[in-house]
Amino acid sequence: METDSSKNLINISILSTSSNAGKSMLIRLLHQTGFIESMKFFSTDECTLVNNKSVILRRISSKKDADAKEWIIKSDIVLLVVRESSTANDRTIASLRHASEKKTLFIVRTHIDEIVNVTQRYSQSTSNEEQTIKNEQEFLWSQYKEFLTCENDIYLIGSHLNHKDKWDFERLKNDLMSKCQITEQKQIDQPITEAGHAEVLHIGVLSANPILPVNLQSQDQMNEIYFDKEKKLFVEYFDKHGLDEIEQYFISRLREWELLSLHIAVTGNSGVGKSSFINAIRGVTPNSPDAAKTGVTECTREPQAFLLSIHQNLTFWDLPGCGTPNYPRENYLKYINFEQFDVVIIICSGRFTEDDGWLAEEMTQMNKPFFFLRSKIDQEITNAQRDSPSPFDEHAVLTIIKNDCVQHLRQYSHHRKVYLVSGNQKYLHRWDMNDFMHDLCQACPQLKRESLVFSMNAHCREAVRVKVEYLRKRQWLICSAIAAAAILPVPGFSMSINLLACLTEAKEYRQQLGLHNEAVERLAILRETSSEYIRRTINSVLPLLDDETFETLFKTKLLTLNAAIGHCIPVVGCVLSVQAVIETLDYFLKMMEKVALTVTDIHFGDISSLPPVTTIEYSDPQIIS
Numbered sequence: 179m180e181t182d183s184s185k186n187l188i189n190i191s192i193l194s195t196s197s198n199a200g201k202s203m204l205i206r207l208l209h210q211t212g213f214i215e216s217m218k219f220f221s222t223d224e225c226t227l228v229n230n231k232s233v234i235l236r237r238i239s240s241k242k243d244a245d246a247k248e249w250i251i252k253s254d255i256v257l258l259v260v261r262e263s264s265t266a267n268d269r270t271i272a273s274l275r276h277a278s279e280k281k282t283l284f285i286v287r288t289h290i291d292e293i294v295n296v297t298q299r300y301s302q303s304t305s306n307e308e309q310t311i312k313n314e315q316e317f318l319w320s321q322y323k324e325f326l327t328c329e330n331d332i333y334l335i336g337s338h339l340n341h342k343d344k345w346d347f348e349r350l351k352n353d354l355m356s357k358c359q360i361t362e363q364k365q366i367d368q369p370i371t372e373a374g375h376a377e378v379l380h381i382g383v384l385s386a387n388p389i390l391p392v393n394l395q396s397q398d399q400m401n402e403i404y405f406d407k408e409k410k411l412f413v414e415y416f417d418k419h420g421l422d423e424i425e426q427y428f429i430s431r432l433r434e435w436e437l438l439s440l441h442i443a444v445t446g447n448s449g450v451g452k453s454s455f456i457n458a459i460r461g462v463t464p465n466s467p468d469a470a471k472t473g474v475t476e477c478t479r480e481p482q483a484f485l486l487s488i489h490q491n492l493t494f495w496d497l498p499g500c501g502t503p504n505y506p507r508e509n510y511l512k513y514i515n516f517e518q519f520d521v522v523i524i525i526c527s528g529r530f531t532e533d534d535g536w537l538a539e540e541m542t543q544m545n546k547p548f549f550f551l552r553s554k555i556d557q558e559i560t561n562a563q564r565d566s567p568s569p570f571d572e573h574a575v576l577t578i579i580k581n582d583c584v585q586h587l588r589q590y591s592h593h594r595k596v597y598l599v600s601g602n603q604k605y606l607h608r609w610d611m612n613d614f615m616h617d618l619c620q621a622c623p624q625l626k627r628e629s630l631v632f633s634m635n636a637h638c639r640e641a642v643r644v645k646v647e648y649l650r651k652r653q654w655l656i657c658s659a660i661a662a663a664a665i666l667p668v669p670g671f672s673m674s675i676n677l678l679a680c681l682t683e684a685k686e687y688r689q690q691l692g693l694h695n696e697a698v699e700r701l702a703i704l705r706e707t708s709s710e711y712i713r714r715t716i717n718s719v720l721p722l723l724d725d726e727t728f729e730t731l732f733k734t735k736l737l738t739l740n741a742a743i744g745h746c747i748p749v750v751g752c753v754l755s756v757q758a759v760i761e762t763l764d765y766f767l768k769m770m771e772k773v774a775l776t777v778t779d780i781h782f783g784d785i786s787s788l789p790p791v792t793t794i795e796y797s798d799p800q801i802i803s
Contacts, residue, residue, distance in 0.1 A: 188358050191253040193246060195267040199259045200288030200337065207335070207342050213351050251278040255357055259286045260318075261573070272325035282357060285322050287314065289337040290345055292574045293581075311345065317584055321595075428682040431655060438629040439491045440622065441518055445537070446525035447499040451553035454601030455525060456494045460486055461635045461700065463603075470496050479504060481514060492633035495519065501533035511540060521621060522548040530583060535590020542593075547621035549597060552583050555609050556600040576609065607778065612640035619644055636692045642774045645690050646767060653763055656683050657756045677733055680759055684732055684766050691774035693722045701777070712777065719773045720766075736762045 192201050250256060256275050260268055275283045293314065294307050311334060319329045326332070330353075333346040341347065444452045453470035462469045470484055482496045500510045516522065522541050524534050530550060541548040555576070562575045576598060583596045595617075597610035615638060622630045631648045634641055656679045688694045692701070693716055702709035713723055721727045739758040 188255070189249070189253040190255045190257065190354070190358075191249045192257045192259060193250070193271070194259040194261075195271070196261060199261045200286075200335075201259050203288065203337065203339075204257070204259060204286060204335070206339060207347060208351065208354075210339055211342055211347075211351055213354060247274065250274050255282045255284070255354065257284050257286050259288060261288055269321070269325075272322055276325040281327070283325060283331065284350065284353070285318060285326065285332045286350065287318055287332065287334045289573075290314065290334040291336040291338070291341060292571060293577050295574070313581060313585060317581055320584070428656075428679055432652070432683060432686050435629040435632050436489065436491050438626050439493065440520050440626050440630055440633065441493050441495060442521045442523065443495045443497050443516065443519040444523045444525060445497040445499055446534070447502065447531065450499075450525050450527040451601045452496055452525050455523075455551070455553060455599065456484055456496055456601075458601045458603050458606045459635070459637065460484060460494065461637065463703065486633060486635070489633040491629060499533070500537050501531065507533050507536060510537070516541070516544060516546060519546065520623060520626060521618065522546055523551055524548060525551045525553050526583075527552070527554045529586045530590070530596075532590045535587060538590075538593055549614065549618065549621075550583070550587065550593065550595065551597050551599050551614070552579065553599055553601055555579070555598045556602050556605040607638035611638045615640040615644065632690060636690070636774055636778060639775060639778060642691060642771060642778055646771045649687060649690060649767060650764070653683075653760055656680065656763070657759055676759060677736065680736055680762055681729060681732055683763060684728075687767055687770050688722055688728075691770050692777065693770055693773055695723055698723065715776060716773055719776065720769045722770070722773065732762070732766065735765065 192204060194201055250271055251274065256271075258268060258271055258275075272283060272285075275281065290311070294310050314334060315329070315332060318332045319326075322332070323329070330349075333350040335341065335347045335350065336344055444456055446452050453472040454464070456470045457464055457466075457472070464472055468484070470482065479498060481498070484494045484496065486492045497514060498505045501507050505513055522537075524530070524537060526534060534550070538548055538550070558579060559572055559575065563570050563572075566575075580596055580598055587593070587596065597614040599609060599611055599614060600606060615634075619627055619631055628648055631644050634645075636642045636645060698709050698712050698716070701712055716722055721731065736758060739761055
């Protein structure tokens with residue numbers, strides 16, 4: 179039962195999606211200025227306000243704290259601390275908070291002193307601090323306005339304790355004081371059973387992504403429907419084809435996503451890096467026979483299609499830019515049939531043009547997902563580093579570039595999101611590529627989303643993460659076949675299917691995450707390094723490249739789990755096999771994710787600066803409880 183003291187307790191959560199956003203600095207400022215009387219701020223330790231009201235102040239890492247989602251929803255006040263202007267994870271947190279009953283959300287932009295200093299240093303205009311602050315405030319409002327009550331819910335503060343009297347910190351402290359003193363909970367007190375009438379409650383169903391339809395069936399119901407359907411398909415296939423073609427059945431079912439094709443258009447003026455970006459994301463070198471032609475002059479006179487070398491269902495289209503002599507704006511949509519594309523990417527290497535903004539508005543009218551990409555960021559960083567005094571602040575330079583793009587884009591389009599990327603293979607994973615990959619997957623039509631995820635190369639950490647997410651989601655397909663096999667009247671058939679189904683799926687994990695011999699050779703060519711170095715890196719974590727060794731390890735793990743579970747609960751047969759399958763697949767998927775992330779870091783890092791890889795002797799995995 180809730181006590182009076184717990185009712186009066188105020189929960190404030192301070193969180194960020196990066197480790198250096200400035201949560202600790204903000205807490206120290208609150209302590210130094212008297213908002214917090216004690217410096218206890220971990221976990222459930224209580225702090226005391228100057229007006230003697232009790233609060234629990236939590237410092238949360240959204241990446242590490244398993245309870246982060248719970249506290250985002252249930253806290254009285256959430257302070258989302260950002261150092262970047264906006265990331266996909268930041269917007270996810272803001273959206274989750276906005277959907278909760280307690281909607282008080284403050285966006286706290288830290289290190290504003292850095293952007294002020296660097297803007298004055300690098301800007302060619304005579305912009306003053308007041309204008310810089312105004313631009314940053316407007317930009318953040320454009321990013322978060324759908325989640326906030328008003329523009330005043332955004333606060334710009336400095337990076338040091340001596341900044342407590344500058345910018346918005348004093349306003350933040352005062353607003354926190356006000357919120358903590360006036361906390362009114364509104365609720366519906368009308369018992370419907372006792373009322374003579376009841377007012378209609380208008381409840382809207384909120385989808386985080388407006389492109390996605392809202393499914394009113396529970397996930398458990400959907401899983402049961404798919405599970406039963408898959409069991410029926412498996413039994414029908416076995417009755418018709420027998421045991422000999424079961425492996426082909428698994429492969430065809432696991433690769434049904436290849437039947438759906440995707441077409442992604444990339445457009446922009448000459449020399450902005452369209453072809454380089456297409457080559458990089460396809461994983462081909464500029465001098466490859468099937469590479470898109472690159473150059474500073476207009477190389478794209480007609481739309482050109484470029485398929486991925488492995489998965490032919492994903493096509494990137496290199497389009498001539500809108501507003502060029504051969505493709506004037508007034509005839510652009512007539513010349514190029516945008517209906518055929520699932521997604522449109524608009525690239526620039528400086529500022530977006532009026533034609534870019536016009537095209538974005540046209541795509542909006544067509545309900546076509548599109549993205550603004552600012553390319554050649556690696557060159558911008560190199561130039562800024564060469565021309566600037568030390569210490570060099572890369573983050574501040576990136577913020578200036580992004581804000582400049584957004585400010586200029588506002589003249590032509592109401593869209594504000596710009597991704598900073600590079601078409602250089604070495605830097606493809608850096609800057610906003612992870613955010614772009616996440617948002618690209620979300621923007622694709624739902625039926626084609628799995629096809630995009632499994633067609634793309636594992637070229638950045640987000641690509642690896644989303645592949646693992648989708649691979650884990652489809653484990654039910656293997657389990658349904660195993661459950662069906664258990665009821666077929668064939669002696670020893672169930673165990674054979676267990677091994678075959680699991681091993682087939684595990685090999686798909688290798689294929690998807692680029693942990694097979696063919697992928698190693700391609701990677702070595704891209705990075706101009708020894709394939710042996712990459713092999714040793716992979717095998718130092720898990721022996722994946724030799725089929726015989728991998729199969730032996732996998733079967734040993736599965737059979738060991740089956741025996742251990744069967745020893746504990748010897749009566750359930752089929753269910754135990756399914757449990758062993760899930761645990762085995764999940765173990766190897768986690769291990770392969772670890773390997774893939776390591777390889778991805780090496781792929782794009784400076785290999786010459788990395789320490790030599792030491793091959794460790796692999797020991798059999800422990801039983802997963």
